[in-house]
Amino acid sequence: MTKSLYPIEMKNLLKHIVYIFVVLIGIGVFAQNKSLFEEANTFYNDGKYAEAIDRYNAILETNQHSAELYYNLGNAHYKLNHIAPSIFYYEKALKLNPNDSDIENNIAFARNMTIDAIEVIPETGFSKFVKNITNGLSFDNWAKVSIAMVFCFVILFLMYYFAYATLTKRLAFLGSLTALFLVCVTLGFAFHKFNIDKKDNPAIVFVQETKVKSDPNLRSEEAFRLHEGTKVQVVDEYKNWSKIQLSDGKTGWLISEDIKLFNDF
Structure with a gap:
Protein backbone atom coordinates (compact mmCIF):
# COMPACT_ATOMS: atom_id res chain seq x y z
CA MET A 1 0.00 0.00 0.00
CA ASN A 112 25.25 76.16 13.16
CA MET A 113 21.84 76.44 14.85
CA THR A 114 23.02 74.58 17.97
CA ILE A 115 24.00 76.38 21.17
CA ASP A 116 26.76 74.15 22.51
CA ALA A 117 30.21 74.87 21.14
CA ILE A 118 32.17 71.69 21.83
CA GLU A 119 35.77 71.40 20.74
CA VAL A 120 36.98 68.30 18.95
CA ILE A 121 40.20 66.81 20.28
CA PRO A 122 42.30 66.25 17.15
CA GLU A 123 44.05 62.93 16.70
CA THR A 124 47.69 63.11 15.74
CA GLY A 125 50.55 60.85 14.81
CA PHE A 126 50.33 57.13 14.25
CA SER A 127 46.84 56.71 15.76
CA LYS A 128 45.40 59.21 13.27
CA PHE A 129 47.19 57.48 10.40
CA VAL A 130 45.84 54.04 11.38
CA LYS A 131 42.32 55.36 11.95
CA ASN A 132 42.23 57.11 8.57
CA ILE A 133 43.29 53.92 6.79
CA THR A 134 40.85 51.80 8.82
CA ASN A 135 37.93 54.08 8.00
CA GLY A 136 38.87 54.02 4.32
CA LEU A 137 36.88 50.78 3.91
CA SER A 138 33.93 49.18 5.65
CA PHE A 139 34.35 46.00 7.71
CA ASP A 140 32.84 43.94 4.88
CA ASN A 141 35.22 45.42 2.31
CA TRP A 142 38.25 44.82 4.53
CA ALA A 143 37.11 41.20 4.90
CA LYS A 144 36.80 40.88 1.11
CA VAL A 145 40.31 42.25 0.65
CA SER A 146 41.58 39.70 3.19
CA ILE A 147 39.91 36.87 1.29
CA ALA A 148 41.45 38.12 -1.96
CA MET A 149 44.88 38.14 -0.30
CA VAL A 150 44.35 34.56 0.92
CA PHE A 151 43.49 33.54 -2.65
CA CYS A 152 46.67 35.24 -3.93
CA PHE A 153 48.74 33.50 -1.25
CA VAL A 154 47.37 30.07 -2.26
CA ILE A 155 48.01 30.70 -5.98
CA LEU A 156 51.55 31.96 -5.41
CA PHE A 157 52.38 29.13 -3.02
CA LEU A 158 51.18 26.57 -5.56
CA MET A 159 53.31 28.30 -8.20
CA TYR A 160 56.30 28.06 -5.87
CA TYR A 161 55.62 24.39 -5.10
CA PHE A 162 55.20 23.23 -8.70
CA ALA A 163 57.64 25.56 -10.48
CA TYR A 164 60.91 24.18 -11.82
CA ALA A 165 62.76 27.36 -12.71
CA THR A 166 64.76 28.83 -9.83
CA LEU A 167 63.79 32.42 -10.59
CA THR A 168 60.10 31.54 -10.76
CA LYS A 169 60.28 29.67 -7.45
CA ARG A 170 62.06 32.59 -5.80
CA LEU A 171 59.58 35.19 -7.07
CA ALA A 172 56.59 33.01 -6.19
CA PHE A 173 57.98 32.43 -2.70
CA LEU A 174 58.52 36.14 -2.08
CA GLY A 175 55.09 36.90 -3.51
CA SER A 176 53.41 34.33 -1.28
CA LEU A 177 55.15 35.78 1.80
CA THR A 178 54.01 39.26 0.79
CA ALA A 179 50.44 38.02 0.28
CA LEU A 180 50.51 36.29 3.69
CA PHE A 181 51.74 39.50 5.31
CA LEU A 182 48.93 41.46 3.62
CA VAL A 183 46.40 38.88 4.87
CA CYS A 184 47.51 39.63 8.44
CA VAL A 185 47.46 43.39 7.88
CA THR A 186 44.02 43.50 6.24
CA LEU A 187 42.57 41.19 8.89
CA GLY A 188 43.96 43.55 11.51
CA PHE A 189 42.28 46.52 9.83
CA ALA A 190 39.04 44.52 9.48
CA PHE A 191 38.85 43.73 13.19
CA HIS A 192 39.91 47.26 14.11
CA LYS A 193 37.09 48.61 11.93
CA PHE A 194 34.68 46.17 13.58
CA ASN A 195 35.64 47.44 17.03
CA ILE A 196 35.34 51.08 15.95
CA ASP A 197 31.86 50.48 14.53
CA LYS A 198 30.84 48.51 17.63
CA LYS A 199 31.83 51.35 19.95
CA ASP A 200 30.26 53.99 17.71
CA ASN A 201 26.86 54.69 19.30
CA PRO A 202 25.99 58.32 18.52
CA ALA A 203 22.86 60.16 19.59
CA ILE A 204 21.31 63.62 19.33
CA VAL A 205 19.95 65.66 22.24
CA PHE A 206 16.22 66.05 21.55
CA VAL A 207 15.19 68.34 24.42
CA GLN A 208 15.74 72.07 24.66
CA GLU A 209 18.08 71.59 27.61
CA THR A 210 19.26 68.58 29.62
CA LYS A 211 21.29 68.36 32.81
CA VAL A 212 24.25 66.01 32.63
CA LYS A 213 24.96 64.42 36.02
CA SER A 214 28.15 62.95 37.45
CA ASP A 215 26.27 59.77 38.43
CA PRO A 216 23.07 58.10 37.17
CA ASN A 217 20.66 59.59 39.70
CA LEU A 218 18.85 62.89 40.13
CA ARG A 219 20.58 63.70 43.45
CA SER A 220 24.09 63.56 42.01
CA GLU A 221 26.11 66.66 41.16
CA GLU A 222 25.43 68.42 37.88
CA ALA A 223 28.48 68.17 35.61
CA PHE A 224 27.30 70.40 32.76
CA ARG A 225 24.30 71.09 30.52
CA LEU A 226 23.61 70.29 26.91
CA HIS A 227 21.11 71.71 24.47
CA GLU A 228 19.03 70.63 21.52
CA GLY A 229 20.85 69.23 18.52
CA THR A 230 24.17 68.42 20.23
CA LYS A 231 25.73 65.15 19.15
CA VAL A 232 26.98 62.77 21.85
CA GLN A 233 28.39 59.26 22.09
CA VAL A 234 26.54 56.80 24.33
CA VAL A 235 29.16 54.69 26.10
CA ASP A 236 27.06 52.99 28.78
CA GLU A 237 23.50 52.56 30.02
CA TYR A 238 21.97 52.03 33.46
CA LYS A 239 18.22 51.71 33.89
CA ASN A 240 16.76 54.91 32.38
CA TRP A 241 20.13 56.69 32.27
CA SER A 242 22.74 56.91 29.53
CA LYS A 243 26.41 57.70 30.02
CA ILE A 244 27.56 60.01 27.27
CA GLN A 245 30.89 61.31 26.03
CA LEU A 246 31.49 64.52 24.11
CA SER A 247 34.02 65.13 21.37
CA ASP A 248 36.14 67.11 23.87
CA GLY A 249 36.38 64.10 26.19
CA LYS A 250 33.84 65.16 28.84
CA THR A 251 31.57 62.44 30.19
CA GLY A 252 28.42 62.32 32.30
CA TRP A 253 25.00 60.76 32.76
CA LEU A 254 21.69 62.03 31.41
CA ILE A 255 18.16 60.67 31.21
CA SER A 256 17.88 58.36 28.20
CA GLU A 257 14.63 59.97 27.03
CA ASP A 258 16.47 63.24 26.41
CA ILE A 259 18.47 61.76 23.51
CA LYS A 260 17.72 59.76 20.39
CA LEU A 261 20.09 57.18 18.93
CA PHE A 262 20.48 57.25 15.15
CA ASN A 263 22.24 53.91 14.60
CA ASP A 264 18.88 52.15 14.81
CA PHE A 265 17.09 51.76 11.47
Missing part, protein backbone atom coordinates in the same frame (compact mmCIF):
# COMPACT_ATOMS: atom_id res chain seq x y z
CA THR A 2 1.49 3.33 -1.04
CA LYS A 3 1.14 6.62 0.84
CA SER A 4 -0.63 9.54 -0.75
CA LEU A 5 1.46 12.51 -1.91
CA TYR A 6 -1.48 14.83 -1.38
CA PRO A 7 -0.30 16.32 1.96
CA ILE A 8 3.16 17.09 0.50
CA GLU A 9 1.65 18.62 -2.61
CA MET A 10 -0.67 20.71 -0.45
CA LYS A 11 2.28 21.98 1.63
CA ASN A 12 4.18 22.99 -1.51
CA LEU A 13 1.08 24.69 -2.89
CA LEU A 14 0.57 26.62 0.34
CA LYS A 15 4.24 27.69 0.33
CA HIS A 16 3.87 29.01 -3.22
CA ILE A 17 0.66 30.84 -2.32
CA VAL A 18 2.31 32.45 0.74
CA TYR A 19 5.34 33.45 -1.35
CA ILE A 20 3.15 35.02 -4.05
CA PHE A 21 1.12 36.79 -1.36
CA VAL A 22 4.28 38.23 0.25
CA VAL A 23 5.59 39.38 -3.14
CA LEU A 24 2.28 41.07 -3.95
CA ILE A 25 2.28 42.83 -0.58
CA GLY A 26 5.85 43.99 -1.20
CA ILE A 27 4.94 45.36 -4.61
CA GLY A 28 1.93 47.11 -3.11
CA VAL A 29 4.00 48.69 -0.33
CA PHE A 30 6.65 49.82 -2.82
CA ALA A 31 4.03 51.43 -5.06
CA GLN A 32 2.38 53.10 -2.06
CA ASN A 33 5.69 54.41 -0.74
CA LYS A 34 6.64 55.76 -4.16
CA SER A 35 3.33 57.61 -4.28
CA LEU A 36 3.85 58.95 -0.74
CA PHE A 37 7.40 60.05 -1.58
CA GLU A 38 6.26 61.96 -4.66
CA GLU A 39 3.38 63.49 -2.70
CA ALA A 40 5.75 64.53 0.10
CA ASN A 41 8.15 66.12 -2.40
CA THR A 42 5.25 68.07 -3.89
CA PHE A 43 4.28 69.37 -0.45
CA TYR A 44 7.91 70.30 0.22
CA ASN A 45 8.23 72.22 -3.06
CA ASP A 46 4.99 74.06 -2.21
CA GLY A 47 6.39 75.09 1.17
CA LYS A 48 4.09 72.79 3.13
CA TYR A 49 6.85 71.27 5.21
CA ALA A 50 4.73 69.81 8.02
CA GLU A 51 2.60 67.92 5.51
CA ALA A 52 5.74 66.69 3.75
CA ILE A 53 7.12 65.41 7.07
CA ASP A 54 3.90 63.47 7.70
CA ARG A 55 4.22 61.72 4.33
CA TYR A 56 7.92 60.94 4.83
CA ASN A 57 7.18 59.52 8.29
CA ALA A 58 4.44 57.35 6.81
CA ILE A 59 7.09 55.75 4.59
CA LEU A 60 9.36 55.16 7.62
CA GLU A 61 6.51 53.35 9.37
CA THR A 62 6.70 50.68 6.64
CA ASN A 63 10.38 50.07 7.60
CA GLN A 64 11.63 51.53 4.32
CA HIS A 65 14.89 53.45 4.71
CA SER A 66 17.09 55.36 2.28
CA ALA A 67 19.56 58.22 2.30
CA GLU A 68 17.20 60.23 0.05
CA LEU A 69 14.29 59.80 2.47
CA TYR A 70 16.33 60.88 5.52
CA TYR A 71 17.88 63.75 3.58
CA ASN A 72 14.47 65.10 2.57
CA LEU A 73 13.20 64.70 6.13
CA GLY A 74 16.18 66.66 7.39
CA ASN A 75 15.52 69.40 4.84
CA ALA A 76 11.85 69.66 5.84
CA HIS A 77 12.68 69.90 9.55
CA TYR A 78 15.42 72.42 8.82
CA LYS A 79 12.91 74.65 7.00
CA LEU A 80 10.76 74.59 10.16
CA ASN A 81 13.78 75.37 12.38
CA HIS A 82 13.54 71.98 14.10
CA ILE A 83 17.17 71.77 15.19
CA ALA A 84 17.38 68.26 16.64
CA PRO A 85 15.25 66.43 14.04
CA SER A 86 17.05 68.10 11.12
CA ILE A 87 20.49 67.11 12.43
CA PHE A 88 19.19 63.66 13.40
CA TYR A 89 17.91 62.82 9.91
CA TYR A 90 20.93 64.37 8.17
CA GLU A 91 23.16 62.15 10.32
CA LYS A 92 21.15 59.07 9.36
CA ALA A 93 21.35 60.04 5.69
CA LEU A 94 25.10 60.57 6.00
CA LYS A 95 25.51 57.15 7.60
CA LEU A 96 23.85 55.52 4.59
CA ASN A 97 25.66 57.72 2.07
CA PRO A 98 28.84 59.05 3.73
CA ASN A 99 30.32 60.64 0.59
CA ASP A 100 27.35 62.83 -0.34
CA SER A 101 28.50 66.47 -0.40
CA ASP A 102 24.92 67.84 -0.28
CA ILE A 103 24.26 66.04 2.99
CA GLU A 104 27.57 67.24 4.43
CA ASN A 105 26.84 70.85 3.47
CA ASN A 106 23.30 70.82 4.88
CA ILE A 107 24.29 69.18 8.13
CA ALA A 108 26.93 71.88 8.59
CA PHE A 109 24.21 74.56 8.26
CA ALA A 110 21.99 72.70 10.73
CA ARG A 111 24.80 72.39 13.28
